[in-house]
Each structure stands twice: as structure tokens, then as C-alpha cells.
Amino acid sequence: VVEIWPSGGWYAEIIAPYLNESGQYISAGYDPNDETPYFRARAAEFMERLNKDPDLYSNVQHNILKPPDRMEIAEPNSADLVLTFRNVHNWMANDHAEAIFEGFFKALKPGGILGVVEHRGDAAVPQDAGAKSGYVNQEYAIALAKKAGFVFEAASEINANPKDTKKHRDGVWTLPPTYSSVNDEEKQSYSEIGESDRFTLKFRKPE
Template structure:
């Protein structure tokens, strides 16, 4: 019990430090978030999604090469593009399985983003299999937000890898991320939290996953868990409802994990 208490105190101290660091993001991050080119509808989400603090936590900086895996409509892609600047690059990575099976309108927003002159100079759309994230250059950061549970839970055919079950798909994703990152590179996973000890049980039904499951899989791929943040936590979420339930939608308890590829 004593060792557990010491571990809990260490975790709380680390979390407090992370919050202190994230409270004052660099100007290149705040400038990217406040950029006038961002759609008003996306800016309205900022108070809940806390992009400036998250990007600062990830350590994304000018000149970085960043992969935004399963970018949705490009909420974070736009911000990353402005942060990394002309000397960096953002790869919006859409799984080949998703691109081939999802309705075309699902990719309309991200295709429009990479074609927009505001972003096209340093942003590209990459359609490739889960297990191959090579983009032609070692990456500084790989980011995936609210997607890991979809891969692990094999939520629908669009997230499938031929011959793999859900947990195996997620393991292949982690292995591909590890290979694509440069030594010392960072892997960020943000997702909806499931009840502690639930493993991946709720990934398919509630669209949630236990962070301990993500940590175990990432470590198996070779990553080291460097930090975790409570920036998006919500203690009022009981983890019992699907993330789309009206009373919790947009305000689920989310975890933020920062893994690092060892230098050696």
C-alpha cells in the first residue's frame, strides 16, 4: 500500500507540472490557434478541445514533420500546419482501408484543406495502409486523436486490416508509428476513457478504451511512456455511456498520452 501511495503522489506531481507547462504555450502555438484562416466552427470547439495546451504538451514546434493520423475534417491539421511553418511539413494520414470504404463526403473536408493555398505549401494527404506510415522522411511527431478505440475495436470495415482482429490492428498501427518516427520522436494518443480495468471491452460498443490498454500496446511496440495529461479529463463522466449519448457528447473523460521512441 505504501509503494502504491508513493506512486500516486508521483503521478499527481507529474500531472501538476504538465499543467503548469501547458498553461503558457509558445507564441507560435497561440498564433496558430488564433489564425484567421481557421473556420469559425472549429474555433468554437477550442474551449473544450484545448488545442494550444495540447500542442504545447506534445512539443510540436516550427520545422517539425508531423503525421496527423486519421485527421477527420482537419481540426488539428490546420493548427499543426501553422505551427511547423514553411520549414516543416504535416502529413494528413488517412488509412487506405478507410479511404476505399468510407463515403466520399467523409474525405471532402480534408481533401479541400490540403488543396487550400493557405495550407498546401506544407500539408499533404497521404493514403496508406495502417501498417505502413512511411512518408519519405523520419517524423518528429505522430498524433492521433479519438481514433485508437476505432482501430482497436474494429468498429467498422473502414478501419479493418485484412486478416487482423481489432487488437492486432492497433498493434500494427503502433508498430508502424514506431518505425516512422525518428529516434527520440513523440507519439501522442488522445481518446475517450473507458472504466479502469475494462481493457478494450468497450471499444466497439461505447467507443471508449482503457488508457492502460493503449499504454501496454505502445510499450510492446517499443515506446516509453513519457507523460500523461489530465487536460481533457472529466471526473463527472462515469464511463458507462456511449460517447454519442446527448448528456455526455463533447464532454467525455479523455486521456492524453505522450510516448517517446528511445534514442537508442
């Protein structure tokens, strides 16, 4: 199982131990020596999490995904499952989304599964190609995956939040847990909205 850009390892803490005895968790993460301080810090946070319990994370492999130069997330046709959580908008911002989805397709075995979770944009609003608000229209994400060769299999509302109007001055980052530019008086109302509305999509690489 490959997790894309696991950041500090929130999902890795769940997935990697599950795979420890009968599988392998591969992180396609940030470069620990990246020139961007944020990426270096998140990579260090991820490794610190692993090092706290080396037995539990003994079967973890760390690869670097740094577009556009380092794009191989795993050996070709080797992965059963690729997962990405709230990353598509970052790749769109730098015009790397198409190439990264192609990388997912290349890494998966025939019949392998791609799971995508992302902040869901308003379908009535045309998609901003750079996803400046952090929101991505569901149909846009489906089109990205299909263009790379995937078959769309299913969508789940498990991460939906109908309270999210998606009309926030600092985009998705106005909402918790970031609360970008939110003052103390506003914080309660944004807290009541909760975190962003998200789509959860399943794709398959044809056999």
C-alpha cells in the same frame, strides 16, 4: 509531424499552418476512393479545407493509412512527432491497433515522440478488446504502445472530464457532439456532462 486519420482536418487547421514555414505536416488519412462512404466524405472534407487556402497549407503531404493493406504513414525513421486523436478505439474494433502502433514506431526517428488522445474508459471495468463503447482504458493504451517498443513518458489531464460516468447506452457517442439516440428531453442533461473524459499520453521511441 504526422497526424493520423485527421478526418475533416480540425487539428490540421491548427498544426499545418504552424509548420508551414519551418516544418512539414503529413496527414496519414483516409483514402479518397475508399469503398466506405464515410471515409470518402471525410477525405473530401479534408482536401476541401486544404484547397480553401493553398498558401497556408502549401507544405502538406497526404499519405493514406488503410489497414491492413496500406500501413506506411511516413518514410521509416523520418518523423519527429506522430499524433493521433480519438482513433485507437476504431483500430481496436478491427483488430488493427497493434499493427498501427508498430507503424508509428517505424515512422518515428529515434527519440521521436508519439502523442495519443483517446476516450478514457473506466479502469475498474475490463477492457473490451473491440472497444465497442468507444472508450479505451488508459493502461490498455499504454500497453499497446509499450508492446510496439515505446517508452511511456507522461500523462496529462488537460482533456479530462470528471462528469463523464462512461455509462451511456450508446457509449461515448451518446455524449456531445454526436448525441446518438438522445431525445430532446435528454439532450440538456448530456450537454451538461459535456464531451467525453479523455486521456492524453506521451511516448518516446528509444534512441
